[in-house]
Amino acid sequence: TLAATKKAAPVKPIPALVQKDGKFALMVDGAPFLILGGQANNSSNYPAALKNVWPAIKDLNANTLVMPVAWEQVEPVEGQFDFSFVDALISEARQNKVRLVILWFGTWKNTGPSYTPSWVKGDNKRFPRLTNKDGSLSYSLSPLYETTRDADKRAYVRMMEHIKAIDGSQRTVIMIQPQNEVGVYGTARDYSAKANALMAQPVPQALLTRLNKQPAAGQNDWNSVFGKDADEFFHAWSIASYVDTIAAAGKAVYPLPTYMNAALKDPLNPDSVPGSYASGGPTYNVIEVYQAAAPNIDFVAPDLYSPGSQSTEATLNFYARKDNPLYVAESGNKPTYARFIFSTLGRQGIGFDPFGFDYTGYANYPLGTTKLGEEMVKPFGALYDLFRPLERVWPKLSFESQVWGVSEPDDHSAQTLDMGPNWNAKVTYRQWQFGMPEWDPENKNGYPEGSEVASGGVAVAKLSDNEFLVAGYHARISFGAGAANAAKGFILDRVEEGHYDAKGNWVFERVWNGDQTDYGLNFAQARLFKVRLATFEK
Ligand code: N0T
Incomplete structure (x- = not known):
């Protein structure tokens, strides 16, 4: 019945x-x-x-x-x-x-x-x-x-x-x-x-x-x-x-x-x-x-x-x-x-x-x-x-799985994520989105406004061997090849910006590329990325 x-x-x-x-x-x-x-x-x-x-x-x-x-x-x-x-x-x-x-x-x-x-x-x-x-x-x-x-x-x-x-x-x-x-x-x-x-x-x-x-x-x-x-x-x-x-x-x-x-x-x-x-x-x-x-x-x-x-x-x-x-x-x-x-x-x-x-x-x-x-x-x-x-x-x-995360130190110094043998990542703070003032000492604008008080951080979670969920704020992250990949070339294969829906499925919004990735991956605002890392034989 x-x-x-x-x-x-x-x-x-x-x-x-x-x-x-x-x-x-x-x-x-x-x-x-x-x-x-x-x-x-x-x-x-x-x-x-x-x-x-x-x-x-x-x-x-x-x-x-x-x-x-x-x-x-x-x-x-x-x-x-x-x-x-x-x-x-x-x-x-x-x-x-x-x-x-x-x-x-x-x-x-x-x-x-x-x-x-x-x-x-x-x-x-x-x-x-x-x-x-x-x-x-x-x-x-x-x-x-x-x-x-x-x-x-x-x-x-x-x-x-x-x-x-x-x-x-x-x-x-x-x-x-x-x-x-x-x-x-x-x-x-x-x-x-x-x-x-x-x-x-x-x-x-x-x-x-x-x-x-x-x-x-x-x-x-x-x-x-x-x-x-x-x-x-x-x-x-x-x-x-x-x-x-x-x-x-x-x-x-x-x-x-x-x-x-x-x-x-x-x-x-x-x-x-x-x-x-x-x-x-x-x-x-x-x-x-x-x-x-x-x-x-x-x-x-x-x-x-x-x-x-x-x-x-x-x-x-x-x-x-x-x-x-x-x-x-x-x-x-x-x-x-x-x-x-x-x-x-x-x-x-x-x-x-x-x-x-x-x-x-x-x-x-x-x-x-x-x-x-x-x-x-x-x-x-x-x-x-x-x-x-x-x-x-x-x-x-x-x-x-595995997760990593760092908060901006009071002295704004860079941090390294120890991501195992294949990959590593460096997180930096207090920079413009093209990486200044480090690479351009001529940079006339000094540090970004409001950056004297530490507020940044990055959290990374492993989705699969080469894919990572990356959430950050007021920071930059650069990925690189780990010791096991040292003889190979490294490249950011794909950076997706997106979000998770209520059911926990990733919803793709757009690919970040060009200026948005060539000079480093920036979290000038709070952002969420799905990043795929790759190597190539030299
Ligand atoms: C906390 C809170 C509340 C370096 C203080 C902190 C809360 C209690 N106590 O607003 O009272 O209920 O758990 C004590 C901090 C000690 C001083 C440390 C100075």
């Missing part, structure tokens, strides 16, 4: 992080998805603020809004839950056709308890703060109390139940970040009697195994095993275990991918002292501690607020690992951060999420820009316009 042939809409698979040969993909509706995110300001997590969020997300051309949900707002009175904001958020996200990443602001938000409910904030007996080394009380809650953890966990689990109930078939919410920038400033760890007693206990076997440590009998307390790192490792382990328990309980209800973000340790100064940065957070030096303590946290992710290219690239290197996918959980919204999407994609990044994208009239200079409105959004939007049509194509290539 007719009725029998009618099928119910298939349930979309739950978002998942998959890993294969050291490469990752975030699967959304069953296929790789690139998060082009925008994170709202901290206090935009109320229905009244949302009307000032969506226009910014639209202007940004983001496919994902990253939004906090605060413990204080969902459980203002202990045991009484209110998820009306989550309801509004999810339903408006659907109307605006974007996905959501939800940030759980609980025990730790920028290491402090500001987003815990009043009944937690004001009760230091039940929910103790940690003790500084000098015996004074820290502002930050201690991770060593089950009372605190279980109270946070109950609210978090309620949130996950609620998300499952209203979104378990549509999958608008694709990822969860339990807590925000955990750790503590001003001290390396909790120095309470309870903490000191735990420090004297044997280091957990899971951590010893992960770090390949085999201490002699009687030498297995934290200080004996880890020496000067002991305090920080202990605090990292304690926080990671605490959050893991919460994440595990949430996953038992509704297993969305889960990650934690890091307020960074300076990647260029390994001697910086824990506490001068957020000690116990997932800084690069304790990523393995997190992996051992928190199997329910899928990955850790950097928050980029140090604009220097050297420091940014160093941080990206630390977080892009065979056992940890790169995801830029936050960056400042100064224009200069936008270009780092290229080096994120070049490291097989699964997403990019700059911070402070709404029109609520708040500019977080100096971490971000002084500008408001469209002026703030535009530099990022220009690059999202380039990558948004690739939100499915790029991450599939990144997962299954």
Whole structure:
């Protein structure tokens, strides 16, 4: 009968992080998805603020809004839950056709308890703060109390139940970040009697195994095993275990991918002292501690607020690992951060999420820009316009094929893409489209206007042995023969400009040739090319 042939809409698979040969993909509706995110300001997590969020997300051309949900707002009175904001958020996200990443602001938000409910904030007996080394009380809650953890966990689990109930078939919410920038400033760890007693206990076997440590009998307390790192490792382990328990309980209800973000340790100064940065957070030096303590946290992710290219690239290197996918959980919204999407994609990044994208009239200079409105959004939007049509194509290539990507260094110096034995490529910046000023020292016009601040980058994905997808902005790329082709002549066989349609098929627009390629391939504007490289026998 007719009725029998009618099928119910298939349930979309739950978002998942998959890993294969050291490469990752975030699967959304069953296929790789690139998060082009925008994170709202901290206090935009109320229905009244949302009307000032969506226009910014639209202007940004983001496919994902990253939004906090605060413990204080969902459980203002202990045991009484209110998820009306989550309801509004999810339903408006659907109307605006974007996905959501939800940030759980609980025990730790920028290491402090500001987003815990009043009944937690004001009760230091039940929910103790940690003790500084000098015996004074820290502002930050201690991770060593089950009372605190279980109270946070109950609210978090309620949130996950609620998300499952209203979104378990549509999958608008694709990822969860339990807590925000955990750790503590001003001290390396909790120095309470309870903490000191735990420090004297044997280091957990899971951590010893992960770090390949085999201490002699009687030498297995934290200080004996880890020496000067002991305090920080202990605090990292304690926080990671605490959050893991919460994440595990949430996953038992509704297993969305889960990650934690890091307020960074300076990647260029390994001697910086824990506490001068957020000690116990997932800084690069304790990523393995997190992996051992928190199997329910899928990955850790950097928050980029140090604009220097050297420091940014160093941080990206630390977080892009065979056992940890790169995801830029936050960056400042100064224009200069936008270009780092290229080096994120070049490291097989699964997403990019700059911070402070709404029109609520708040500019977080100096971490971000002084500008408001469209002026703030535009530099990022220009690059999202380039990558948004690739939100499915790029991450599939990144997962299954090979990708490269570089961002313009602060000093504008040229970069080389190591594309294997057959091909290579050089990327240059701050040039006119015929390659000046380098080849024409007489060039009267100096550098192109606006190029003193680095903004460029190029990302390349391999389509087949000789064919590459090339996306770039404010840069030039010259391909050449690699070592295996050294005896042969090199030629750009064909350069197509085009775009991908909604089904992921390449739509040819025109061939670039003549002046548009003879002097080099230019990305004076954001552009997308399909390039075929060739050699000939000499
Ligand atoms: C970030 C954001 C928000 C080199 C700052 C950055 C967000 C949080 N914290 O606007 O508060 O919720 O995750 C901390 C940056 C430390 C300063 C680094 C200076």
